[in-house]
Amino acid sequence: MSCDTLSSTAPDGPDQKEPRLCARGVRVRYGGTVALEGVDLIVRDGESVAIMGPSGSGKSTLLHSMAGIISPDEGTVTLRTREGVRELGGLSDAARSAVRLREYGFVFQQGMLIPELTAAENVAMPLLLAGGRKSVAIARADLLLRELGLAGLEGRRIGQLSGGQAQRVAIARARATDAHVVFADEPTGALDSRTASEVLDVLLAGTTAQGRALVMVTHDEDVASRCSRVVRLKDGRIVDSPTR
Numbered sequence: 001m002s003c004d005t006l007s008s009t010a011p012d013g014p015d016q017k018e019p020r021l022c023a024r025g026v027r028v029r030y031g032g033t034v035a036l037e038g039v040d041l042i043v044r045d046g047e048s049v050a051i052m053g054p055s056g057s058g059k060s061t062l063l064h065s066m067a068g069i070i071s072p073d074e075g076t077v078t079l080r081t082r083e084g085v086r087e088l089g090g091l092s093d094a095a096r097s098a099v100r101l102r103e104y105g106f107v108f109q110q111g112m113l114i115p116e117l118t119a120a121e122n123v124a125m126p127l128l129l130a131g132g133r134k135s136v137a138i139a140r141a142d143l144l145l146r147e148l149g150l151a152g153l154e155g156r157r158i159g160q161l162s163g164g165q166a167q168r169v170a171i172a173r174a175r176a177t178d179a180h181v182v183f184a185d186e187p188t189g190a191l192d193s194r195t196a197s198e199v200l201d202v203l204l205a206g207t208t209a210q211g212r213a214l215v216m217v218t219h220d221e222d223v224a225s226r227c228s229r230v231v232r233l234k235d236g237r238i239v240d241s242p243t244r
């Protein structure tokens, strides 16, 4: 397996989508605890990767490493950005934040939405942070919210929405900047199974169906079975995943 393919424009083979994101030899320690013990993973455009494994096996740590939220102690995370191939560890904090904002979207279990803001303002936030005009950002937010079945709720604050509705807002926000990779950490964990399935429909429709990649931590085998690939972690290592 190599991250070099990120540099070339051609996919590996006729059936392969382009590699977008590559983790190589990623090792993360928290004091005496080794959370990741050298993980290799390539994520391609249009692919949905479910990360599974027992509690404490390193799933969130892997997600956060690939997302540039934490910096691995060893190894590299390489991303094909709009400006070219970048190794996240080689960037300044400001440059890494800019890459996160432009290239990535995030959906977490608790949504990490801002409760004081309306649904539309939350969705518009990444566009405003990227320097967009407020009227344009709100118009795009309204469009995304309508696409996700939330027409009429644009002006509601997050606390006035159900869990499933709030997750749709989080998905709309993750889509606002047309991110290449959307990261989700147990996005359906707090939802009943029917709502979870609907939220997953929306998440897949907004990512893989549009050629974008989805990297999702889940404990739910039903959710994972709808992804194109399942990666299982145990004690900070990948077990029984096809290496690519």
Ligand SMILES: Nc1ncnc2c1ncn2[C@@H]1O[C@H](COP(=O)(O)OP(=O)(O)OP(=O)(O)O)[C@@H](O)[C@H]1O
Pocket (backbone or CB within 6 Å): 030, 031, 033, 034, 035, 053, 054, 055, 056, 057, 058, 059, 060, 061, 062
């Ligand atoms: N900030 C931290 N400080 C110290 N140890 C940490 C920290 N974050 C995670 N760990 C440890 O690293 C290991 C991996 O944690 P991680 O959060 O990645 O697990 P996880 O697979 O996401 O678990 P869960 O399913 O419970 O969310 C665990 O042993 C955990 O206790």
Ligand SMILES: [Mg+2]
Pocket (backbone or CB within 6 Å): 059, 060, 061
């Ligand atoms: Mg976790």
